[in-house]
């Protein structure tokens with residue numbers, strides 16, 4: 001489908017490119033990502049944004065752009081970081097590579113508070129992530145803003161080309177969204193973004209990609225795979241939705257998942273594979289190894305159930321992709337291999353056998369899509385739960401007894417959050433096992449038992465997170481119940497770590 005009056009974002013490889021797309025959508029306009037070499041396939045964009053990227057413009061293999069084609073679109077163009085450096089070269093300026101890096105906060109001081117910088121403060125914080133700088137500027141270049149050292153951080157050429165050295169798309173650039181809004185106002189008649197349109201496009205893409213192939217869809221009862229299964233169901237393709245009970249789910253979760261799918265009228269098959277998972281995980285303590293075993297076993301179980309299906313559908317979202325550094329040629333660092341990114345899946349992906357329609361979206365967008373598909377809010381607003389389940393909430397080796405402790409403690413904690421009206425105020429909460437035994441006294445007798453950790457965080461997109469200042473009352477009641485009702489535990493701790501440097505899960 002040829003796009004018209006959309007915002008075309010050209011991806012030069014930045015960590016944040018997808019965030020630009022997301023911010024544009026948040027501002028109410030339709031945005032789409034393209035590779036710079038696909039410049040001729042942009043359709044009729046209403047505005048173009050050139051993203052940042054890890055390369056230096058001077059590198060032999062630096063990505064380039066055909067300026068004549070770019071100019072011919074006749075629409076406003078915004079270069080971000082690498083994008084601005086590239087534009088400066090195109091307008092006859094120079095870019096100087098440097099070993100000096102500038103990461104983190106700086107001050108934005110607009111020269112004039114009009115155009116790109118309309119409605120901005122005299123000074124505001126912006127976020128930097130670069131080492132090269134624009135050096136010589138050609139005669140037609142206007143400096144639109146400087147930082148606190150008088151270095152240009154925004155340039156303009158004529159009335160259509162703009163550059164900014166900082167990243168407006170990250171929340172640490174405090175007025176970044178306003179800069180993007182201003183830029184988009186320079187464009188005329190941009191196509192509005194509506195979740196309904198996204199739904200329509202996703203359905204069309206799914207039907208075209210799948211045809212009459214057999215699809216096996218992994219469903220966990222979580223937000224992402226539920227939205228995916230409902231979407232695939234609506235697309236009317238040949239699908240079998242399979243829920244694998246690996247024994248690492250929360251208390252009574254299997255029953256709840258089946259009930260939810262019944263409510264939605266989407267048939268699912270449950271496979272109880274817990275024996276197999278516990279057997280293969282026996283004695284394994286290393287987190288990446290655990291994830292690899294679990295991710296690969298999922299595939300074994302799917303394949304065993306349906307024979308060699310032609311396509312595997314997963315509810316992978318963008319943070320899974322970027323944290324696992326799993327995109328081909330990714331320069332991102334690997335934090336952890338999410339279970340849906342183990343080697344076996346990457347291999348299937350290379351063979352064109354993986355269907356991940358949600359892989360460019362963030363959680364809150366998937367939730368909105370879910371609502372527009374008619375999924376009940378209590379399902380769409382469930383806290384995320386990792387595919388490897390309680391295995392990553394039990395540092396070190398995992399066995400049935402440890403899982404039982406986490407299930408019971410988690411059930412109490414989540415129950416208390418619901419009782420006090422806090423479940424929907426936190427983004428994700430859970431109990432984990434801290435595999436350390438400490439001494440206590442129970443009924444006048446010495447106890448030597450495990451500790452349980454409680455974690456509750458708020459986050460927008462799982463990329464960063466803060467711990468929640470829960471009322472003491474909830475912590476007190478939860479701890480009391482766990483210490484009394486969960487055998488094998490004599491200590492409860494509350495996790496007060498932000499991400500970064502901690503991650504949301506313990507492994």
Ligand SMILES: Nc1ncnc2c1ncn2[C@@H]1O[C@H](COP(=O)(O)OP(=O)(O)OP(=O)(O)O)[C@@H](O)[C@H]1O
Nearest residue numbers: 218219220222223224225244314315384385386387
């Ligand atoms: N127990 C499971 N059985 C079958 N497939 C699973 C299971 N757990 C995870 N998956 C697959 O892996 C994908 C990624 O898991 P992930 O936990 O990120 O998403 P989710 O469970 O759908 O949503 P949420 O993030 O809300 O938990 C799922 O969308 C699903 O396709």
Ligand SMILES: O=c1[nH]c(=O)c2[nH+]cn([C@@H]3O[C@H](COP(=O)(O)O)[C@@H](O)[C@H]3O)c2[nH]1
Nearest residue numbers: 337338339384385386387388462503504505
């Ligand atoms: O499907 C998943 N497979 C995984 O292997 C995995 N690891 C973490 N998570 C979830 O991702 C979000 C970010 O988690 P971390 O801060 O722990 O990386 C949080 O919401 C985590 O629950 C996973 N989800």
Ligand SMILES: NC(=O)CC[C@H](N)C(=O)O
Nearest residue numbers: 052053081082130131132
């Ligand atoms: N974030 C970026 O786009 C960085 C651009 C270029 N790699 C630099 O270091 O300056």
Ligand SMILES: [Mg+2]
Nearest residue numbers: 222385386387
């Ligand atoms: Mg999940």
